[in-house]
Amino acid sequence: MNISLVIPLLNEEESLPELEAWIRRVMDANGYSYEVILVDDGSTDGSWNVIEQLRAQNPNIKGIKFRRNYGKSAGLHSGFQAANGDVVITMDADLQDSPDEIPELYNLIANEGYDLISGWKKKRHDPISKTVPSKFYNWVVRKVSKINLHDFNCGLKAYKNEVVKNVEVYGDMHRFIPLLAKWAGFKKIGEKVVEHRARKYGYSKFGWTRLFTGFLDLLSVVFVGRYGKKPMQFFGTSGLIVFMLGFVSVAFIGFSKLYDVVNNVKRAPLIAENPWFFFALTCMIIGTQLFLAGFVAELVSRSAPHRNNYIVEKVLGALEIEQ
Structure with a gap:
C-alpha cells in the first residue's frame, strides 16, 4: 500500500x-x-x-x-x-x-x-x-x-x-x-x-x-x-554540584570560626548566626536529595521492560534480533 x-x-x-x-x-x-x-x-x-x-x-x-x-x-x-x-x-x-x-x-x-x-x-x-x-x-x-x-x-x-x-x-x-x-x-x-x-x-x-x-x-x-535511559547523569551531576557548593561554604565558615578562636577574636559570631551557614546547609540537603533521586530514577529505568529497545536499521548476515 x-x-x-x-x-x-x-x-x-x-x-x-x-x-x-x-x-x-x-x-x-x-x-x-x-x-x-x-x-x-x-x-x-x-x-x-x-x-x-x-x-x-x-x-x-x-x-x-x-x-x-x-x-x-x-x-x-x-x-x-x-x-x-x-x-x-x-x-x-x-x-x-x-x-x-x-x-x-x-x-x-x-x-x-x-x-x-x-x-x-x-x-x-x-x-x-x-x-x-x-x-x-x-x-x-x-x-x-x-x-x-x-x-x-x-x-x-x-x-x-x-x-x-x-x-x-x-x-x-x-x-x-x-x-x-x-x-x-x-x-x-x-x-x-x-x-x-x-x-x-x-x-x-x-x-x-x-x-x-x-x-x-x-x-x-x-x-x-x-x-531517559541515563537519569543518574542529570540528577547525580546536579546533586554533586549543589552538594559541593554547600560543603565548600560550610568548610569556609568553619575555618573562619576556627581562625577567630585561635586569634582570640572577641565577639566572633557563632556559626549558626551566620546566614551563609543556612544557605550551605540547604545546598547540602538539596544536593543529597538530587543524588538519591538519581539512584531511584536509575532503578526505575533499569526495571523498565523497554529499557533496551533500540531501533535496528540494517542487519548483515543471518542474524535474528528480538525487539
Missing part, C-alpha cells in the same frame, strides 16, 4: 464528506493505493455516523472511535499503530489542510529519501492572537531542538512508516514529533510550504492554554530524550 492517511478529529461531521471526496479525487488521479484512518476522539456530534456512511461508500475508509476525548496525540498514536502504508500522512479534518499536497509529500518521502516532511503554513488564515504566539513558540523549539523547521505544530506531515512505528506519541507530544523522530535516529527531516485554508465549518478545538502546556511538554521531551 502506498499511503496511509491518519486524520484525528473531534466534532467535524460537516467537513468529513467534503474531505473524503477531495481525498478520493486526489488518490484516484494519481493511482495511489491508500487507506484513510479516521480517528474519532470522543465526538459528541454525528461524526461517527458520518464515518460509518463514508465507509459504506468507500472501502478505503477505516475508523477508530474513542469512548471519550483523549486528545490529538492519542488519536495520532492509535492511527500510527494501525497504518499499513509505506508513507504515512497526517492532516486535520477541518479542511484547513489541502489534500492536493499529498502527491508532493508522498514523493519527498518515497523518492527523495526523507524520513519526515513537516508542512509550513507560511501564509496562515488565523487571528494574530494565534499567529504571533505560534511564531515565538516555534522559534524557541527550533533553538532547543536544533531542527530547522518553521512550523513544528502543523498538522500536515508525511513520514516513512518505520518512523511512526518507532515514535511514541502521548500527552500533547504531537507538537514535537520531529524532535521525537530525531531522538529515535531519523535525522533526514525536511519542510514543505503548504496551503493553509480558512476554516469552513465549526471552530478551533485548541485554546490559548496550549501555549503554556507546550513549553512544559518541550522541557519534558528534551529531558526524556537526553536522560
Whole structure:
C-alpha cells in the first residue's frame, strides 16, 4: 500500500464528506493505493455516523472511535499503530489542510529519501492572537531542538512508516514529533510550504492554554530524550554540584570560626548566626536529595521492560534480533 492517511478529529461531521471526496479525487488521479484512518476522539456530534456512511461508500475508509476525548496525540498514536502504508500522512479534518499536497509529500518521502516532511503554513488564515504566539513558540523549539523547521505544530506531515512505528506519541507530544523522530535516529527531516485554508465549518478545538502546556511538554521531551535511559547523569551531576557548593561554604565558615578562636577574636559570631551557614546547609540537603533521586530514577529505568529497545536499521548476515 502506498499511503496511509491518519486524520484525528473531534466534532467535524460537516467537513468529513467534503474531505473524503477531495481525498478520493486526489488518490484516484494519481493511482495511489491508500487507506484513510479516521480517528474519532470522543465526538459528541454525528461524526461517527458520518464515518460509518463514508465507509459504506468507500472501502478505503477505516475508523477508530474513542469512548471519550483523549486528545490529538492519542488519536495520532492509535492511527500510527494501525497504518499499513509505506508513507504515512497526517492532516486535520477541518479542511484547513489541502489534500492536493499529498502527491508532493508522498514523493519527498518515497523518492527523495526523507524520513519526515513537516508542512509550513507560511501564509496562515488565523487571528494574530494565534499567529504571533505560534511564531515565538516555534522559534524557541527550533533553538532547543536544533531542527530547522518553521512550523513544528502543523498538522500536515508525511513520514516513512518505520518512523511512526518507532515514535511514541502521548500527552500533547504531537507538537514535537520531529524532535521525537530525531531522538529515535531519523535525522533526514525536511519542510514543505503548504496551503493553509480558512476554516469552513465549526471552530478551533485548541485554546490559548496550549501555549503554556507546550513549553512544559518541550522541557519534558528534551529531558526524556537526553536522560531517559541515563537519569543518574542529570540528577547525580546536579546533586554533586549543589552538594559541593554547600560543603565548600560550610568548610569556609568553619575555618573562619576556627581562625577567630585561635586569634582570640572577641565577639566572633557563632556559626549558626551566620546566614551563609543556612544557605550551605540547604545546598547540602538539596544536593543529597538530587543524588538519591538519581539512584531511584536509575532503578526505575533499569526495571523498565523497554529499557533496551533500540531501533535496528540494517542487519548483515543471518542474524535474528528480538525487539
